[in-house]
Amino acid sequence: MKYEADCLSSGRPPQEETKMAGKQVRAQASWKADYPGAVVYDIPSSAWTYANRPHDLAITYVVIHYTQGESFHPISFGPGGLAHYGVGDDGSVDQYIQERYIAWHAGNWYYNQHSVGVEHTGYGRPQDWTEAKLRGSAKLVANICERYRIPIDRSHIIGHSEVPDADHTDPGPNFPWLKYMRLVRNYLGGGSPTSxxxxxxxxxxGNKQNAEKLVAKLKSAGYDAYVMEADGLWRVQTGAFTERKNAENMVAKLKKAGFDAIVVGG
Ligand SMILES: [Zn+2]
Structure with missing residues (x-):
């Protein structure tokens, strides 16, 4: 079975109560957001598929979209499909579909079954990726990844355009992936200093160029490496984990591949 996703929206202004497929959609929904603070909506069950994730289907991907509209409020979605979440210019988060259900957003049934979809307002232009939107989204995605133990890397946090067989181009060439992934990592553990x-x-x-050389070497070996500046040093890191055991597993893998690696923090 395959569903067509639809990242298009009309751009109509947000409304508290509106109609979709002839049914009422309310901001005051009858269920609780999976992401604390998200505004929830009752979307007709004709727009998604029942499941009991992650018990029946593992959640292993986050798929990033933009709406091609100023708004993604439910009124703007046709019968095509809808992601679980929408993030606005101000970083506010709406939840349309519970994470345990399958949303039709990726244009690929396997990816729909195994992912959480995150929409963003805008047209994918540089000015659409506001700081507040990126931060609101990264915080949400860090929370999703933490709850389902999804690795924070570009194999698991992907754009709609990277879904096999997807014919959509979002989030497009202006989406700042490096910055976004750094933000997601920084928000792990709720982003609180005590985490x-x-x-x-x-x-x-001591200098950035040397750090970047090592990053390039790690990347060509298949690792998702990045540079983090802290205490006046450019630190080359390949992952952040909430459990020490997972960090140690990564260190063992790196050492086997001939790289020097240690666990820091915690
Ligand atoms: Zn999309």
Whole structure:
């Protein structure tokens, strides 16, 4: 079975109560948001598929979209499909579909079954990716990844355009992936300074160029490496984990591949 996703929206202004497919959609929905603070809506069950994720189907991906509209409020969606979440310019988060249900957003049934979809307002232009929107979205995605133990890397947090067989181009060339992934990592553990996070570090350098050389080497070996600046040093890291065991597993893998690696933080 395959459903067509639809990232298009009319751009009509947000409304508290509106109609979709002839049915009422309310901001005051009858269920509780999976993401604390998200505004929830009752979307007719004709617009998604019942499931009991992650018990019947594992959740292993987050798919990033934009709406091609100023708004993604439910009125703007046709019968095509709808992601679980929508993030606005101000970083506010709406939830349309419970995470345990399958939303039709990825244009690929397997990915729909195994992902959480996150829409963003706008047309994918540079000015549409506001700081507040990126931060609101990254915080949401960090929370989703933490709850389902989804690795924070570009194999698991993907754009709609990266879904196999998807014919959509969102989030497009202006989406700042490097910055976004850094934000997601920073928001792990709720982003609070007291949160314990175990980071895998492959080196620390006094100059950025040397750090970037190591990042390039790690990337060509298949690792999702990045540079983090802290205490005047450019630190090359390949992951952040909430459990020490997972960080240690990554260190063992890196050492086997000939890289130096240690666990830091926690
Ligand atoms: Zn999309």
């Amino acid at each position: 314990r996070l175990y980071r895998v570090q492959c080196g620390a350098f």
